Amino acid sequence: MKIDISINGKRCEADVEPRLLLVHFIRDLAGLTGTHIGCETSICGACTALMDGKAVKTCSILAIQADGAEITTIEGLAKDGQLHPVQEGFWECHGLQCGYCTPGMIMSACGLLRDNPTPTEEQIRHGLEGNLCRCTGYQHIVDAVQYAANKMSAQAAKAD
């Protein structure tokens, strides 16, 4: 099937098998390997990306389901060499160790902050329950998301 997906603002057209997973489209056809695969059963969230602004697990979506969609992957977050506040938060707060879950975790956090710009610690912990991290014990990840929330709120207030 011929499909046309916009990834990080760039159109990717391809003729694909109907069974091709979106994560394989992103990694193998678009060549964006920042979206990782950790379980293939939608539990770990390493493959999370934004589809039309919403955080989705790309290992559980067929590429053809994303035909015509706008996808943002981890590679599309930083703008003009400037890290996104969530990326910055992860760096500042030591929110990562091996880094494998990190892209998915950051994309989920972006989805979370879109829905709730000022989450409490508990809301962050529940908001990220679809993403597993085996290294950090989550505390620094929670701190990172809070850092980003504060920074984004401050930026929004300034813009107003």
Place this chain on the structure above:
Amino acid sequence: MSFLAKYIGQKVKRTEDPRLVQGIGHYVDDVEIAGALSVAILRSPYAHARVNSINIDAAKKAPGVVAVYTGKDVEGKIGYVPCAAALPELKVPKYPVLASGKVIFVGQPVAAVVATDKYKARDAVDLIEVDYDPLDVITDAEKAAEGDSPLIHEEFGTNVAYVHSAGSGDVEAAFKQADRVVTQRLNHQRLAPIAMEPRGVLAQYFPGEQQLNLWSSTQIPHLLRTQLALMLGIPENRLRVIAPEVGGGFGSKLNVYAEEALAGWISMRLNKPVKWIESRRENVQATIHGRAQVGEVSVAVKNDGTLLGLKYDVTADLGAYHQLLTPAIPTLTGLMLSGCYKIPAIQMTCKGVFTNKMATDAYRGAGRPEATYLVERMMDLIAQELNMDPVELRRKNFPKPEEFPFATATGLFYDSGDYEMALSKALEIVDYKKLREEQKAARAQGRLMGVGVSTYVEICAMGPSIALPSGGWESATVRVEPTGKVTVLTGISPHGQGEETSFAQIVADMLGVSIDDVLVVHGDTSIVQYGIGTFGSRGIAVGGAALACATEKVVAKARTLAAHLLGTNEAGLTFEQGRFVGAPDDRSVTIQEVALAAYVPHNVPPDFEPGLVATHFFEPKNFTFPNGTHVCVVEVDKETGDVEILRYVAVDDCGKQINPLIVQGQVHGGIAQGLAQALFEEVVYDENGQLLTGELMDYAVPKAHQLPRYELDHTETPTTVNPLGAKGVGEAGTIGSTPAVANAVIDALAPFGVKHVDLPLRPEKLWRLMNN
């Protein structure tokens, strides 16, 4: 050794992170080689079965399939999966990379398909027909040791791979003198390490150069190179192993796996690059497991709480085959049975037994969590028996700071420690006295509040070479380049521990250069001198020590040249903030200027060896013994059995901290894993040897909302084992936390007369206990 403390001891943000938070680092599956073929593996669905025949005809004809291999194809071509552990009279079965004759665990590789893409490879795997004759299965290690058990390796006539005894002191006399003997049967459940990045291999053979490049998600690139060279019959200097970004290991990648050899061999055979990436299902089936010990522990004690002796009779579930260190792990438990107490007589008898399951091996802590859990569980049981406060019992049996180095009955010398200091600090943070009062009040209201304490010590910085099958040294090269930039080559192979940062901190301070000028290179056997790798909390304490020694050599050489350039003698020069000063005419010269002069040797002393490079292989004289106190406060929901963690306090002593931010991260992650052992995780096989927890849907890796906020503090008793005074911290959290949580939950259940419950303490189990 002197340091400028500009970076050491500071919370320096990790230099690894910019690439990782942008998703532009490269893990094995992200390394792209044009024309690479995909490998998929057919695995045994049976735990024990004879393989009568394998029909690969349909698979071979399937679209995109390039080759299909079975055990017959690799027999005699690829060596057996190696076991490096050596124990007296150890039975070591031959472990073929593809099963031959019979299969003995679910997930054992049976055939490999090579195809043009991963979908086609997996499709073809489904077309392979195998005729199996199921055999009787044995999954219970204690029953497997009995004479009438089905035999897994018929050639041995027994499932017992070894019997290991350890300890010293007159245990029998201790038990005769005892006022009381407290005995408990304890089970350490099987766990799966679950690194978030599953294993993966990319192999590319260059027939002209006769060179094999092999990328693997490994913790030990050099040891892997040596072992694979032997398995594949390729000269070691023509095999280049690269560990790119590695997405976690926790011991599971401290190994040599069938798939690594298989991918290398296939690439050599087809003259094509090939890639194999493990699925999560394969990861839970066929990547090593950890723990899995069951046994009985007895402690002889006086009425005043003085410990006299300890006996541990244990059966270790080794699984079907030995992986690299399988038989050695339970022996580490034996080493640590003294915990942080004075126990004059200790005896352990360990039976290592084959079962129809995946092999156990080193999982974060590797033998030490088992020891700590059993010692700390026993301390609570003894305190209860003697009607003593569990904290007082611990305190009473601590060696005093002046008793270090402290010799244990297990043959170790604990380097340094002040156990009382960490305990007091932790108790002060939680306000232990007040906690116990709150607990009384809670109980009066019918609420189930529990307080658990664990005072632990662990054996780290693995270790003196004599104690490790591979040798236990580590290597480092420090190269000041002509432009003054500094390149570090380390034999350590980090996979999340942040040593690109912490190692740069050490070198930057010692050379007085900017941390931005230091590049730490690791994980490529063609670039880095031979090394051992990252495991056993050895990165900083052994690898960092090697680095400090190499840097010192660089400074010494630079000093010789600096003295020449300044026209003075070496003794008069001091090296401060990257500059040699102290010449009579107040001239000085920077390390960068010296480097250039060393590479462009137009003005050097006679016989000066050009260049400014030094390598050091550091051999530690002892292990280190990090220690600390963890306190956990829980409340158990009477209606559901749910455990809520109210507080978690950890005071750890890892000696000198190079980067406290990274130390915090290591402790957090360690606590999470140990806590998960206490509350959630267990690898479950049924009686047929089927893996019931074969995916992350069934294997309970904890999520963010299931874990508490950790309150950390530390004490610092530096070690003299290495020049940095650092002890290592990678496993501390895992080792200290499991008993703290278990003790807290069991304490909460005391009103029900509960003295002990085996892990994991899941709601259902607790609910049943409370409801008979």
